[in-house]
Amino acid sequence: MKGLDTPPRSIIDVLQRAGANESDLIAVVAGDLDAGGRYGEVWIALTASDLFVVWSPGTGSRPPEKGGSQACPREEQVERIPLAGVDEVTTEHLVGNGFLVATVRGEARRLCQFTNSRARAFGIFARIAEKVRKGEEVREEDYTDGRPEPFCPRCGRLYPNPDRAICPHCMDRRALTWRVLSFFGEYKAHVAAVIVLMIIGSLLSLISPYINGRILFDEVLTPGGRYEGRILEVILVMAAFSLASIGVSILHARINAHVTAHVVAGVKARVFAALQRLSMGFFTNKQTGGLMTRVHSDASHLQYFFHDGVPYFIVNLLQIIGIIIAMLLLSWRLALLVLIPVPLIVLVLKKAFPRLWRLFTRRWRATRGLNATINDALTGIRVVKAFGKEREEIQRFSRRNEIVYGVSLQTGYYTSTLFPMVGLLMQAGGLIVWSFGGWQALEGSLSFGTLMTFVYYLGMLYGPLEFMTHIVDWWTSAMNSAHRIFEILDTVPQVAERPDPVRLRPMRGEIELSDVTFEYEPNRPVLKNVSFHVKPGEMIGLVGHSGAGKSTITNVICRFYDVQRGAVKIDGVDVRDLAIADLRAQIGIVPQETFLFRGTIAENIAYGRPDATMEEIIRAAKAANAHDFIIKLPDGYETVIGAHGQDLSGGEKQRISIARAILHNPRILILDEATASLDTETERQIQEALKRLVQGRTTIAIAHRLSTLRDADRLIVIEKGEVVEMGTHEELEALQGVYYRLREKQKEALAIRGIAG
Amino acid sequence: MQDETKNHGLSDYVDIRYLDPATARFSETPGGFVRLTIGEGETYPRVALYRAFPFSYPDQYISVRDMDGNEIGMIKDLRAFDEATVRLLERELERRYFTPVIRRIESVKEEFGYWYWTVETDAGPRRFTVREVQHNVVRLSPEHVLIIDLDGNRYEIPDTGQLDPRSRRYLEDLF
Numbered sequence: 001m002k003g004l005d006t007p008p009r010s011i012i013d014v015l016q017r018a019g020a021n022e023s024d025l026i027a028v029v030a031g032d033l034d035a036g037g038r039y040g041e042v043w044i045a046l047t048a049s050d051l052f053v054v055w056s057p058g059t060g061s062r063p064p065e066k067g068g069s070q071a072c073p074r075e076e077q078v079e080r081i082p083l084a085g086v087d088e089v090t091t092e093h094l095v096g097n098g099f100l101v102a103t104v105r106g107e108a109r110r111l112c113q114f115t116n117s118r119a120r121a122f123g124i125f126a127r128i129a130e131k132v133r134k135g136e137e138v139r140e141e142d143y144t145d146g147r148p149e150p151f152c153p154r155c156g157r158l159y160p161n162p163d164r165a166i167c168p169h170c171m172d173r174r175a176l177t178w179r180v181l182s183f184f185g186e187y188k189a190h191v192a193a194v195i196v197l198m199i200i201g202s203l204l205s206l207i208s209p210y211i212n213g214r215i216l217f218d219e220v221l222t223p224g225g226r227y228e229g230r231i232l233e234v235i236l237v238m239a240a241f242s243l244a245s246i247g248v249s250i251l252h253a254r255i256n257a258h259v260t261a262h263v264v265a266g267v268k269a270r271v272f273a274a275l276q277r278l279s280m281g282f283f284t285n286k287q288t289g290g291l292m293t294r295v296h297s298d299a300s301h302l303q304y305f306f307h308d309g310v311p312y313f314i315v316n317l318l319q320i321i322g323i324i325i326a327m328l329l330l331s332w333r334l335a336l337l338v339l340i341p342v343p344l345i346v347l348v349l350k351k352a353f354p355r356l357w358r359l360f361t362r363r364w365r366a367t368r369g370l371n372a373t374i375n376d377a378l379t380g381i382r383v384v385k386a387f388g389k390e391r392e393e394i395q396r397f398s399r400r401n402e403i404v405y406g407v408s409l410q411t412g413y414y415t416s417t418l419f420p421m422v423g424l425l426m427q428a429g430g431l432i433v434w435s436f437g438g439w440q441a442l443e444g445s446l447s448f449g450t451l452m453t454f455v456y457y458l459g460m461l462y463g464p465l466e467f468m469t470h471i472v473d474w475w476t477s478a479m480n481s482a483h484r485i486f487e488i489l490d491t492v493p494q495v496a497e498r499p500d501p502v503r504l505r506p507m508r509g510e511i512e513l514s515d516v517t518f519e520y521e522p523n524r525p526v527l528k529n530v531s532f533h534v535k536p537g538e539m540i541g542l543v544g545h546s547g548a549g550k551s552t553i554t555n556v557i558c559r560f561y562d563v564q565r566g567a568v569k570i571d572g573v574d575v576r577d578l579a580i581a582d583l584r585a586q587i588g589i590v591p592q593e594t595f596l597f598r599g600t601i602a603e604n605i606a607y608g609r610p611d612a613t614m615e616e617i618i619r620a621a622k623a624a625n626a627h628d629f630i631i632k633l634p635d636g637y638e639t640v641i642g643a644h645g646q647d648l649s650g651g652e653k654q655r656i657s658i659a660r661a662i663l664h665n666p667r668i669l670i671l672d673e674a675t676a677s678l679d680t681e682t683e684r685q686i687q688e689a690l691k692r693l694v695q696g697r698t699t700i701a702i703a704h705r706l707s708t709l710r711d712a713d714r715l716i717v718i719e720k721g722e723v724v725e726m727g728t729h730e731e732l733e734a735l736q737g738v739y740y741r742l743r744e745k746q747k748e749a750l751a752i753r754g755i756a757g
Numbered sequence: 758m759q760d761e762t763k764n765h766g767l768s769d770y771v772d773i774r775y776l777d778p779a780t781a782r783f784s785e786t787p788g789g790f791v792r793l794t795i796g797e798g799e800t801y802p803r804v805a806l807y808r809a810f811p812f813s814y815p816d817q818y819i820s821v822r823d824m825d826g827n828e829i830g831m832i833k834d835l836r837a838f839d840e841a842t843v844r845l846l847e848r849e850l851e852r853r854y855f856t857p858v859i860r861r862i863e864s865v866k867e868e869f870g871y872w873y874w875t876v877e878t879d880a881g882p883r884r885f886t887v888r889e890v891q892h893n894v895v896r897l898s899p900e901h902v903l904i905i906d907l908d909g910n911r912y913e914i915p916d917t918g919q920l921d922p923r924s925r926r927y928l929e930d931l932f
Contacts, residue, residue, distance in 0.1 A: 033855075033880075037851065037852065037855065037880060038880040038881045039857075039878075039880050039881035039882070039883055040881070094852065094853040094854070094855065095811075095853055095854045095855060095856070095911065096854070096855040096856055096909065096910050096911040097852070097855035097910075099852075101788075104788070107786065107787055107788050108786070108788045108790055108803055109787070109788030109789065110788060110789040110790065113852065113855075115855070115908065115910050116908040116909040116910045117885075117906075117908040117910060119908070358930055361930075362929070362930075480870055483870065484870060
């Protein structure tokens with residue numbers, strides 16, 4: 001038995017006793033809800049002749065038909081349903097869960113319930129069961145649903161997002177760090193220079209307290225010192241060290257800025273290129289919506305980390321080590337005493353600061369919510385005023401404002417307690433130095449200069465220590481950013497070109513869909529066994545209610561998505577075997593939502609063919625009935641779209657997009673509700689333009705208003721993802737079926753609006 | 758069952774047909790579904806129930822539809838029906854809107870933008886993964902929280918005030 005779920009020994013034994021040998025099992029699937037709707041276990045097994053339902057023992061687990069409040073069974077309960085009496089096996093999808101339903105002798109029966117996590121497996125199971133029931137052969141590919149495997153090949157864990165083959169466990173942070181560092185590969189010399197400069201800088205900063213303390217007090221100011229009275233020289237040396245130290249840090253910061261800015265710009269460029277390469281499916285996936293908007297800030301986040309985080313980590317680490325060594329060399333006894341409070345400080349910082357960061361995050365989120373409210377009310381000010389809801393908006397704002405106030409207050413209280421406490425602990429180190437060091441100095445076993453040096457060193461120690469306590473969090477969040485970036489860089493386009501694809505230039509424009517089944521989400525087929533054939537040069541109208549699957553048909557023809565079953569063929573070649581560039585170069589789309597890029601009208605018309613001459617652009621515009629209005633614009637074809645507000649109407653934009661398609665000169669043209677949102681006069685002009693565009697091309701037109709499809713050679717009526725009627729306008733009228741009824745309804749609607757239908 | 762070619766006036770679209778407890782009879786089918794008979798002749802061998810306000814009024818304004826998704830009528834208030842019917846319909850609704858109530862949050866761990874939850878629900882213990890918490894942990898009201906996991910499973914916390922302090926802290930950190 002291949003695929004789906006592997007039952008444990010106990011279930012196999014139960015099935016055996018019920019009459020199903022292990023070798024007879026065709027498919028087994030595990031449900032995760034028991035009959036009482038609690039999380040539990042149920043096993044459904046399929047043999048060539050029967051369906052078996054095995055309820056595992058446990059709390060609340062009972063076969064549904066027995067009902068009532070009977071005691072929980074102590075052992076598995078098996079039910080056998082002979083396939084001979086089954087008319088259909090399907091899954092039904094509800095909110096957050098689904099059912100496996102068998103229709104037994106005309107009566108629908110709920111076999112079991114499962115959460116959405118198991119929906120895919122049950123969908124596959126139901127399809128296999130249907131094949132077995134109909135006596136069809138079950139093949140290897142029936143055990144998958146054409147989607148990628150949900151497991152990570154390295155660790156075998158389930159991917160958190162089955163559509164994206166990325167395992168967060170196998171992408172550990174250390175490996176990530178190395179991968180991020182590999183971006184710096186071409187700047188090896190720069191990085192080496194930065195590190196050397198940092199070491200020099202750290203040494204310089206360590207020497208300063210020694211001169212300021214030991215040398216100044218013991219050798220210059222103390223009678224009998226080696227440099228007694230040579231105060232000017234010492235001050236000059238001190239100044240020189242300070243200058244050198246500043247010079248070094250300026251230099252290293254500049255190199256660093258140069259490198260990180262370059263690297264981050266490079267990362268952004270790679271992410272954008274990766275995004276462009278990805279399939280449509282990636283962009284329509286709900287879970288990625290937020291991901292995309294965060295990529296930009298993630299790259300900046302990385303920049304901060306590498307610009308400010310990593311260098312200061314190195315500097316601070318060197319400082320801490322250097323200071324401790326220096327203190328131990330000066331007086332190891334005093335050094336050890338001084339270091340006593342350090343673990344305590346580190347502990348406090350580690351405990352207290354995470355709470356502080358959480359408070360900061362909460363404050364940030366609350367502020368963001370407040371900003372959203374302001375934005376909402378101000379953008380919708382027309383509606384607010386029209387409904388006279390100013391007072392309610394003020395109240396809504398106040399509620400949000402109060403939340404921000406509350407969090408700010410909490411944060412304020414916390415910081416005003418935390419920081420003095422931490423300060424106190426830090427002073428404790430100073431007190432130790434003064435008391436023990438002072439005592440030793442009085443005793444004469446420690447020089448006053450050494451004592452001063454100690455005080456300086458101690459002051460230099462806490463900053464880096466505090467930094468170290470949150471560098472781990474910083475690193476973690478930077479790696480999260482890196483993870484999201486790599487997630488995009490690593491996502492394999494679902495629609496991929498096969499190696500050595502078929503070239504098809506020029507194509508004739510013949511389209512064939514054979515038995516196409518397609519689903520955006522598992523088990524929710526949008527197209528079901530759709531088959532039709534379009535001759536080269538033919539114009540087809542796709543008709544049906546919204547949501548019937550018309551746009552999806554055009555999506556699979558363009559191969560924005562790959563179908564799960566069946567095939568889409570162009571000129572007899574499966575689109576999956578075609579070179580994607582050839583396919584897209586010869587398919588043109590005029591969508592309902594026209595999209596014009598920032599740039600001139602001429603650039604927009606020539607989008608598909610940037611090498612087009614001025615004459616070609618004007619001709620395309622003329623064919624699209626756009627020339628006249630473009631010429632009247634002050635800047636003509638060089639009008640920058642979107643430069644001075646919305647200067648083009650919907651109809652004008654639509655005509656530019658038609659001109660774009662005309663210039664692109666595709667063999668196959670898709671008109672997706674191209675005239676839906678226009679007034680009658682504009683529509684007439686556009687219809688005219690479309691008529692010119694359609695000539696000599698294979699055209700698939702989707703239109704809500706059936707009257708606009710009068711020129712179509714044939715109409716295909718789609719209902720709930722299936723082709724229900726096909727034929728010429730007259731044939732379908734005569735059929736008095738779905739098309740007829742749609743037309744009647746539209747006539748009525750037009751009559752209501754006072755327009756003759 | 759119904760005539761699609763029938764001429765609908767505007768009022769047919771906006772009028773709500775309420776199912777009268779006196780004439781509408783719901784019964785359980787042998788397969789565990791719900792059958793509806795209205796008056797004498799009108800029978801639907803299987804109907805589906807939809808809540809109009811699943812969170813605020815789970816027992817009111819319930820749309821009863823045939824298996825093609827066409828509305829037969831609405832139940833204004835479930836409690837107007839007899840006890841057995843209420844039980845039957847409530848069970849059916851609970852099955853459709855499977856949304857376990859989280860009683861306690863054992864842990865919420867974040868890794869690379871995925872939030873791994875371990876919780877105790879009224880349907881038993883459960884572990885699940887949420888991505889993009891800002892979008893998938895929804896505050897329906899200040900105290901009412903809905904959580905949607907990666908598979909589209911839903912979990913509900915009707916009143917965060919009822920949670921123990923630890924669970925509440927896990928939630929607070931998310932908002």
